[in-house]
């Protein structure tokens with residue numbers, strides 16, 4: 404006999420698909436679940452891998468007190484109806500490699516992942532993590548043909564967080580009191596901006612000499628490679644997953660967070676038709692706006708040098724897809 408409760412409409416939890424169940428993907432899935440942000444679909448090309456990780460994460464639910472459902476799959480149909488698709492699939496670099504060395508292989512993987520995900524989640528916002536980051540984000544935008552506000556890349560949060568950590572370590576203060584900003588492409592030409600780094604509102608230029616600041620800036624630029632050299636088998640994943648989770652939360656909870664993200668530029672900073680790290684306001688519609696902070700002539704020039712390198716690599720990546728017949 405039907406009763407009152409049968410008339411209730413089904414609830415729809417937010418759903419985040421994470422493509423790639425490797426180090427970054429699985430750690431991100433864990434963070435999203437443990438923060439009770441959304442259900443997670445974890446997809447990988449390797450049979451059994453995402454299913455095993457998902458089951459393991461679900462088994463921690465009672466201890467971590469999360470109610471998220473985590474599904475592991477090799478089938479894109481299972482990702483249907485996702486609010487956010489995060490692309491982490493692809494190769495990670497080994498010692499001695501640059502992120503750009505991953506270009507041709509990852510271009511094909513990311514292009515396919517974007518196309519397949521869009522088929523089942525046409526309303527999703529896409530967050531790209533695979534390297535080389537700015538190039539892969541551009542390819543995702545091209546592959547999906549979505550409004551550019553709905554495609555973005557994660558790197559600036561990570562690079563800024565590294566600089567924040569190094570400043571806190573140097574001064575012996577809590578990271579909670581440090582704000583840092585890194586713009587530009589996610590590579591050796593990234594643009595840490597000491598003028599916009601503060602400790603409880605005090606510019607770091609008041610707290611450290613120029614040589615110390617330069618040392619921390621260099622360590623930030625080398626931050627990913629330093630970990631690759633230490634691990635020997637791949638790259639960082641705890642801080643990258645935490646950074647991506649912050650962006651996912653900003654979108655799902657419509658928090659209007661001002662965070663550096665790889666965003667499509669259409670004249671901002673004097674640049675066009677390019678994804679590059681700039682300060683963005685993130686909310687439920689994706690990149691709600693781009694903040695144009697004032698740069699000195701030297702900073703503006705450095706940003707354009709970083710942009711030129713990304714632009715060059717976009718051309719190489721698109722050519723590699725054309726040769727492979729993927730476009």
Ligand SMILES: NC(=O)c1ccc[n+]([C@@H]2O[C@H](COP(=O)([O-])OP(=O)(O)OC[C@H]3O[C@@H](n4cnc5c(N)ncnc54)[C@H](O)[C@@H]3O)[C@@H](O)[C@H]2O)c1
Pocket residue numbers: 422423424425426427428446447448449491492493494495496505509512515516531532533534535536557558561589637638639640643
């Ligand atoms: N943007 C950033 O700041 C940042 C930070 C960390 C890592 N990364 C990049 O993220 C990527 C992943 O890093 P990781 O450490 O997780 O690597 P990983 O090797 O641990 O995981 C990659 C996963 O992708 C899967 N995969 C490969 N091809 C696939 C396909 N066609 N479809 C679905 N899955 C596929 C692999 O099976 C593997 O499980 C790398 O390119 C790395 O350089 C970027």
Ligand SMILES: O=C(O)C[C@H](O)C(=O)O
Pocket residue numbers: 495496502534561589626627628630631638639643
């Ligand atoms: O350095 C890498 O290869 C991974 C990532 O881009 C990072 O900065 O940690």
